[in-house]
Amino acid sequence: MKVGVVTFPGSLDDGDARRAVTLAGGEAVALWHADADLRGVDAVVLPGGFSYGDYLRCGAIARFAPVMSEVVRAAEGGMPVLGICNGFQVLCESHLLPGALVRNDHQKFVCTDQRLRVEQTGTAWTSSFTAGQEITIPLKNGEGGFVADAATLDRLEGEGRVVFRYLDGNPNGSLRDIAGISNERGNVVGLMPHPEHAVEELFGPGLDGLGLFTSVLSAGLGAIA
Amino acid sequence: MSTALDTVTRAADTPDHPQPWKDLGLKADEYERIREILDRRPTGAELAMYSVMWSEHCSYKSSKVHLRTFGDHVTEAMQEHLMVGIGENAGVVDIGQGWAVTFKVESHNHPSYIEPYQGAATGVGGIIRDIMAMGARPIAVMDSLRFGAIDHPDTARVVPGVVSGVGGYGNCIGLPNIGGEVVFDPTYQGNPLVNALCVGALKHEDLHLANARGVGNLVVLFGARTGGDGIGGVSVLASETFDATGPSKRPAVQVGDPFQEKVLIECCLELFHAGLVEGIQDLGGAGLSCATSELASAGDGGMLIHLDRVPLRDPSLSPEEILMSESQERMMAVVTPANVEAFLAVTAKWDVEAAVLGEVTDGEHLVVQWHGETVVDVPPRTVAHDGPVYQRPYARPESQDALQADTPDRLPRPGTDEELRATLLRMAGSPNLSSRAWVTDQYDRYVMGGTALATPDDAGVVRVDEETNLGVALSLDGNGRFTRLDPRTGAALSLAEAYRNVAAAGARPLAVTDCLNFGSPEDPGVMWQFAEAVQGLAVACEELGVPVTGGNVSLYNQTGDDGLNSAVLPTPVIGVLGVLDDVRRRTPSGWREAGQSVFLLGTTRDELGGSEWAWAEHGHLGGLPPALDLQHEKLLADVLVQCSRDGLVDAAHDLSDGGLAQALTESVLRYGVGVRVGLDELLDRDGIDAFTALFSESAGRAIVSVPREEEVRFTDMCTARGLAHLRIGVTDTGDDGQASLDVQGRFSVPVAELREAHAATLPRHFG
Numbered sequence: 001m002k003v004g005v006v007t008f009p010g011s012l013d014d015g016d017a018r019r020a021v022t023l024a025g026g027e028a029v030a031l032w033h034a035d036a037d038l039r040g041v042d043a044v045v046l047p048g049g050f051s052y053g054d055y056l057r058c059g060a061i062a063r064f065a066p067v068m069s070e071v072v073r074a075a076e077g078g079m080p081v082l083g084i085c086n087g088f089q090v091l092c093e094s095h096l097l098p099g100a101l102v103r104n105d106h107q108k109f110v111c112t113d114q115r116l117r118v119e120q121t122g123t124a125w126t127s128s129f130t131a132g133q134e135i136t137i138p139l140k141n142g143e144g145g146f147v148a149d150a151a152t153l154d155r156l157e158g159e160g161r162v163v164f165r166y167l168d169g170n171p172n173g174s175l176r177d178i179a180g181i182s183n184e185r186g187n188v189v190g191l192m193p194h195p196e197h198a199v200e201e202l203f204g205p206g207l208d209g210l211g212l213f214t215s216v217l218s219a220g221l222g223a224i225a
Numbered sequence: 226m227s228t229a230l231d232t233v234t235r236a237a238d239t240p241d242h243p244q245p246w247k248d249l250g251l252k253a254d255e256y257e258r259i260r261e262i263l264d265r266r267p268t269g270a271e272l273a274m275y276s277v278m279w280s281e282h283c284s285y286k287s288s289k290v291h292l293r294t295f296g297d298h299v300t301e302a303m304q305e306h307l308m309v310g311i312g313e314n315a316g317v318v319d320i321g322q323g324w325a326v327t328f329k330v331e332s333h334n335h336p337s338y339i340e341p342y343q344g345a346a347t348g349v350g351g352i353i354r355d356i357m358a359m360g361a362r363p364i365a366v367m368d369s370l371r372f373g374a375i376d377h378p379d380t381a382r383v384v385p386g387v388v389s390g391v392g393g394y395g396n397c398i399g400l401p402n403i404g405g406e407v408v409f410d411p412t413y414q415g416n417p418l419v420n421a422l423c424v425g426a427l428k429h430e431d432l433h434l435a436n437a438r439g440v441g442n443l444v445v446l447f448g449a450r451t452g453g454d455g456i457g458g459v460s461v462l463a464s465e466t467f468d469a470t471g472p473s474k475r476p477a478v479q480v481g482d483p484f485q486e487k488v489l490i491e492c493c494l495e496l497f498h499a500g501l502v503e504g505i506q507d508l509g510g511a512g513l514s515c516a517t518s519e520l521a522s523a524g525d526g527g528m529l530i531h532l533d534r535v536p537l538r539d540p541s542l543s544p545e546e547i548l549m550s551e552s553q554e555r556m557m558a559v560v561t562p563a564n565v566e567a568f569l570a571v572t573a574k575w576d577v578e579a580a581v582l583g584e585v586t587d588g589e590h591l592v593v594q595w596h597g598e599t600v601v602d603v604p605p606r607t608v609a610h611d612g613p614v615y616q617r618p619y620a621r622p623e624s625q626d627a628l629q630a631d632t633p634d635r636l637p638r639p640g641t642d643e644e645l646r647a648t649l650l651r652m653a654g655s656p657n658l659s660s661r662a663w664v665t666d667q668y669d670r671y672v673m674g675g676t677a678l679a680t681p682d683d684a685g686v687v688r689v690d691e692e693t694n695l696g697v698a699l700s701l702d703g704n705g706r707f708t709r710l711d712p713r714t715g716a717a718l719s720l721a722e723a724y725r726n727v728a729a730a731g732a733r734p735l736a737v738t739d740c741l742n743f744g745s746p747e748d749p750g751v752m753w754q755f756a757e758a759v760q761g762l763a764v765a766c767e768e769l770g771v772p773v774t775g776g777n778v779s780l781y782n783q784t785g786d787d788g789l790n791s792a793v794l795p796t797p798v799i800g801v802l803g804v805l806d807d808v809r810r811r812t813p814s815g816w817r818e819a820g821q822s823v824f825l826l827g828t829t830r831d832e833l834g835g836s837e838w839a840w841a842e843h844g845h846l847g848g849l850p851p852a853l854d855l856q857h858e859k860l861l862a863d864v865l866v867q868c869s870r871d872g873l874v875d876a877a878h879d880l881s882d883g884g885l886a887q888a889l890t891e892s893v894l895r896y897g898v899g900v901r902v903g904l905d906e907l908l909d910r911d912g913i914d915a916f917t918a919l920f921s922e923s924a925g926r927a928i929v930s931v932p933r934e935e936e937v938r939f940t941d942m943c944t945a946r947g948l949a950h951l952r953i954g955v956t957d958t959g960d961d962g963q964a965s966l967d968v969q970g971r972f973s974v975p976v977a978e979l980r981e982a983h984a985a986t987l988p989r990h991f992g
Contacts, residue, residue, distance in 0.1 A: 009576065010484050012399030016674040019691075048672075050397045053484025109392050109667045140396070140669045197671040202809055203688070204671060 046087025059089030088190030099148030105173025284612035316774020341386025360433035361425030373414030403685025455551025619752035631847030698732035705794030731869025732803025744792020815895020899964030
């Protein structure tokens with residue numbers, strides 16, 4: 001199964017996301033922001049970083065990259081799409097996911113090993129987890145506070161679209177401790193923490209991040225079978 | 226423009242035209258020397274180039290005669306792994322398997338005081354470009370920071386700005402920050418030290434050097450546009466030459482754009498891999514003046530530059546300002562005519578602006594033209610390398626004897642067990658020993674996925690080769706107080722600490738980079754500190770067999786003219802690089818399991834001169850620093866490296882600031898596993914009391930935790946190698962999970978209480 005990882009100018013964790021796909025058993029395909037071409041991939045990861053320097057607003061310029069029109073089209077057709085950190089911001093800017101990410105409430109960048117609860121295992125990216133599973137993966141952001149209006153938050157909660165929630169303290173002021181959400185169909189997931197940094201023993205806090213990548217691979221295999 | 230362009234012809238015709246050499250920082254004899262070299266007065270553009278290239282920062286005119294000492298102490302054996310030594314943008318070390326690494330530490334002290342965020346950010350950006358210029362991919366950064374008193378109001382301005390500047394640049398460019406130091410001392414109040422280190426990796430065949438060879442090859446400037454930032458003293462010259470409507474008073478602190486630099490890294494690496502670059506140089510201090518004169522003088526000597534082709538952010542800039550601008554994120558490459566089209570295609574792919582400025586020429590002159598008229602015509606070596614060299618007077622200050630005689634012996638020491646306990650807790654929360662997490666949590670340590678260790682471990686460890694897990698360890702250490710008490714020993718102690726830290730992480734130390742931060746070279750006492758420190762370092766490097774491969778000197782870290790009293794503590798910051806054939810064998814500093822034996826390696830003497838205890842508890846600085854035995858340091862390092870290779874220890878932590886008490890505190894707090902320690906045997910063996918055992922800062926020591934099944938092998942090895950070792954305790958998770966740091970028969974501190982004391986200090990001061 002082929003998983004594409006988009007590189008925007010200023011993407012930083014694209015190599016890490018490709019490594020995570022490979023370690024999970026998939027085939028990682030590098031996608032270039034300026035090419036409106038998904039190169040036949042079965043799923044897409046929008047990686048962390050500072051696309052276009054995060055100038056104007058995080059993710060605001062990246063959404064207009066030629067590759068994004070293809071990503072949006074594919075996502076609307078049901079292709080699994082994962083946005084990590086800056087990728088989550090791009091998904092919100094592209095209106096594939098509701099809400100927005102704002103500056104951390106304490107005004108500082110934060111890098112920490114973050115405890116999370118997996119709230120929803122019915123998405124393309126979380127089927128390998130058990131409901132309520134508690135995991136630890138790195139969090140690193142300056143603008144990771146998830147916000148949306150109360151009605152949107154209620155709808156996300158009611159429809160089971162809160163996928164990850166922060167445990168042991170809210171690191172950035174996200175409303176209702178929300179760390180990650182999905183679209184209605186569950187094929188598009190965005191989260192602030194970085195599962196691709198927890199896929200190899202000794203190079204990160206553990207292996208808890210691998211589950212997102214094995215989930216999408218097993219979903220892909222299911223589809224093929 | 227109100228006056229005519231100051232061309233070479235005009236300069237020859239108007240020998241008596243007054244020039245602002247003094248305002249540009251040149252001395253009368255230096256200006257005369259320029260006139261001799263050129264056999265005429267310099268043009269304004271030439272004067273600008275000489276003034277900035279002959280500045281202390283670029284020419285090392287005060288330090289050069291002493292820095293030669295490093296060369297005198299390099300043996301053939303030390304050069305075995307050295308591919309490029311001092312003199313290039315950064316040293317390059319062979320780490321085996323066809324890989325090399327390049328690393329360097331550099332200061333950005335003065336700008337960081339004026340504008341903490343941009344000063345620190347561009348310090349990080351500048352050192353990264355030095356590493357790129359060697360053909361390497363940068364793989365990690367570190368930072369060594371020194372600030373004034375923690376409770377001084379201005380410290381609250383400087384610290385958050387510097388930390389977010391280091392983080393803002395490093396995080397956005399995507400390099401893991403794997404360690405460094407943060408130190409508070411009142412001498413740094415008006416002179417914070419911001420030293421940044423970058424390490425990069427390359428395959429041997431990708432090594433690039435900064436030279437311009439091959440007549441007809443093209444000189445290409447690429448990256449950010451050139452603006453008016455960082456011009457500094459040259460604005461004086463601009464205002465002399467132009468009327469008031471022209472640009473004046475440029476901001477002297479540069480402004481960084483990490484996004485531009487991230488794109489520049491990827492662009493450069495693609496250019497290197499496609500074989501499109503003959504020579505390359507980054508643009509840092511002194512901008513185009515430095516890049517053109519250094520490239521030309523390291524090559525064949527001749528170069529023609531059309532300065533009007535430089536892409537500008539501000540079209541009103543004068544030729545002088547363009548030559549001096551320190552706008553960030555720019556590189557200069559030498560490219561063959563056959564490759565230039567492919568070169569420009571790669572820069573276009575990355576949306577990086579590039580301009581062919583000129584070419585390598587016959588002859589030995591660097592010629593710069595402005596719209597067809599020659600404004601610079603100089604032998605480039607005279608700009609880049611033939612600057613003045615000063616034999617500054619130096620003398621051991623008379624006050625040094627009194628300082629050394631004022632030993633900490635007179636200071637009251639904690640006598641009871643309860644006082645020892647309270648001292649340990651206060652020390653764990655003192656400004657220099659408390660948790661640095663408030664700083665390091667603002668840095669991304671995970672990006673690139675190769676970080677095997679980072680602060681608070683002893684050294685940062687990153688993987689270089691994903692196939693084989695070959696990697697490097699780095700530690701950056703300085704000790705201004707030890708160096709103040711005895712510059713020669715103090716500098717060597719700083720080296721020994723970094724060397725020990727790298728070995729504690731399991732890596733074989735290979736090479737050294739240094740950033741020498743001192744006060745004014747015009748003060749003989751400061752020059753004595755400098756000369757002594759360099760001697761101490763050079764000799765210690767030779768004895769440890771690790772060569773200095775590069776670094777930087779920062780002088781004039783001084784406010785006021787009260788001699789040594791207004792200078793910063795003499796602060797050589799030393800980076801040691803080590804290699805691990807397999808980073809998965811790296812040794813962390815914290816304990817993860819109960820029931821492991823804790824051994825203390827090395828011996829403890831009553832050595833509290835310059836210690837953290839004397840400073841934090843009594844505000845005292847006097848006496849002599851701890852004694853240093855470099856052969857013992859070597860032995861200790863060998864044993865620690867062997868322990869890693871053979872899997873004999875699960876954790877190792879060096880003893881330095883704060884002594885055994887602090888090392889135990891840190892190893893406990895890393896993962897919350899406690900320890901039961903018995904001191905009696907140690908007190909008997911070393912003839913010391915419990916206070917000395919806990920707080921002395923004797924060098925050459927480390928604690929290790931050894932799994933029970935390896936204990937016999939471990940002690941046999943130490944005995945065979947003749948290394949003093951003593952089992953002082955056992956790791957313990959405590960009853961009901963209530964772990965503690967327990968000094969048996971004396972006192973016990975629950976982990977939670979210890980953590981609170983250690984963690985609260987920096988957030989309390991900086992929010």
